[in-house]
Amino acid sequence: MNKWVKGVLPFTAAIGLMLSGCANSASSGGSIRIGLVTALTGEYTIVGQYLQEGAALAIDEINANGGINGRRIETVKEDSANTNPTAVNAFNKMVNNDKVVAILGPDLSTQLLAVAPIVNKTKIPVLVQGTNPKLTTESSWYFRLRPDDSIAASAAANFAVQKLNMKKIGITHDTDEFGSGGTKIIQDTLTSLGATVVGVEAYNSQDKDLSAQLTNLKNKGAEAIIDWGHPQQSATLMKQNRQLGVNLPIVGSPGMAMPATTSLAGDAVKGVYVVVDTVGKENPDPKVQEWVKKYQAKYNRQPDFHALAAYDGVYMLSEALKKSKDLSAQSIADEMRKIAGYKGIANEFDFSKSGDGAKQVMVVQLEDADRLKLIDTVKAK
Structure with a gap:
């Protein structure tokens, strides 16, 4: 998969996960940091690349339009590779070293089940793309971007x-x-x-x-x-x-x-x-067609559903951040749970009843x- 790895575009900074007690430092001024834990090495690098690209496209647009109440979004990333221990280490690094208000998590359900105890302890909103139905029962801090x-x-x-x-x-x-x-x-x-x-x-x-x-x-x-x-x-x-x-x-x-x-x-x-989950260029929806052209112009290839879901996820998270009272984990999660009838590029989302947002395939x-x-x-x- 080397030809895919070469296309990975770096983010503006490294991402992480923050302890709930550190929320004030993330909300005191300057940029707002969010995290991305995904495969940067190993067999699933191609998934990690799509996740990064979809998220980066959304973040660039949001920052160009004034960011989050005038503050730029900054991202940090950690490598989950393709094993549970690597994913656990990646989340632990974020918990111990970085201050972020939320993270975009990996695609593999087995990794997300392995890191659920860390997420539950630190109480940080995590937007995930794993599809095993158990995920959102294992952690109420998981917000799923793909159909389970x-x-x-x-x-x-x-x-x-x-x-x-x-x-x-x-x-x-x-x-x-x-x-x-x-x-x-x-x-x-x-x-x-x-x-x-x-x-x-x-x-x-x-x-x-x-x-x-x-x-x-x-x-x-x-x-x-x-x-x-x-x-x-x-x-x-x-x-x-x-x-x-x-x-x-x-x-x-x-x-x-x-x-x-x-x-x-x-x-x-x-x-x-x-x-x-959805289709890109084959989707007759003009909104989707426009987005695909924009993605292709930036990355010189067609997107897949991971990129679309990451893009929608960042935009929904940005809405929650804008409405959050103090950028605390609880406040952000509360705002995410108010999202209902959100028509994104990848799907229509509703988190008002559970952490399972996407409703169709x-x-x-x-x-x-x-x-x-x-x-x-x-x-x-």
Whole structure:
């Protein structure tokens, strides 16, 4: 992924997490510091890059328009890489060394579950992109910017049964919190729809060969596969599905539509269905079209849903900061919980009932590595 790493644009300063007792120093004058904990190294750097770019685009616009009540936003970043200990260390560095009013957290649910005790102790608002449903029950300080898997995974199962008319379905998934949590929802939804789960095949995040999983599901009579995993393994699944002649229809989790995934899978993406948070250039909404052009002009590539969510997250946080009485963690969180009916670029958000803000997903079909077709929009019930 070196070609992606080279494109990462640095932020104006380094980000961190602040102890609740340090809030006054962040609100006493000068710039307002917010934090970003994401993958700056390792397998998930591409996700970290999109997060940074989406956030930076919003911050540049906000600062150009007067900042937060006349004060500029300043950011600091820490590397969560792709392991829980690294994420814990990153949050601890912020707690001990930096003074920020809120942070944008990593994408991996397993990392967010690992750092929840730190977040609960320090009581700092954290805007997250992990999708495991447990996150917002583990911490009331988490504000989720993406649809959780109770929406996305159930949408994948419903689509396979009700739109593709498949009754015998196999599931492949990563063994981490994201993959395992999504799989449970998929299984329950399929069962409720009267479909048969012919087999569940797990893999690890570092696996490079999924031929055994594919062959097992084919031999068990699967008519389709629902995959809940991350870019590299999802790309391998699509490629080997073709190479081995298994050729089963695939419905995938959001990461399957990421450029990092489709570029690895090449022609094998053709015909694959993916449940995504939202789409960019394929979205007919003029507001989204304008934003995509702006992003492409700045970064010379198309955005993905992580960038869109980060952009919306920064703007919602900025509104909470402007209305906050004293920039204390509690005041900022209280203002975030007042957000309802916020129509962003990525989604429509409502934090008034829970920390789960995004309320819909889209189903797309991949036409090639650079093109997809919008099939359906699914809103939470």
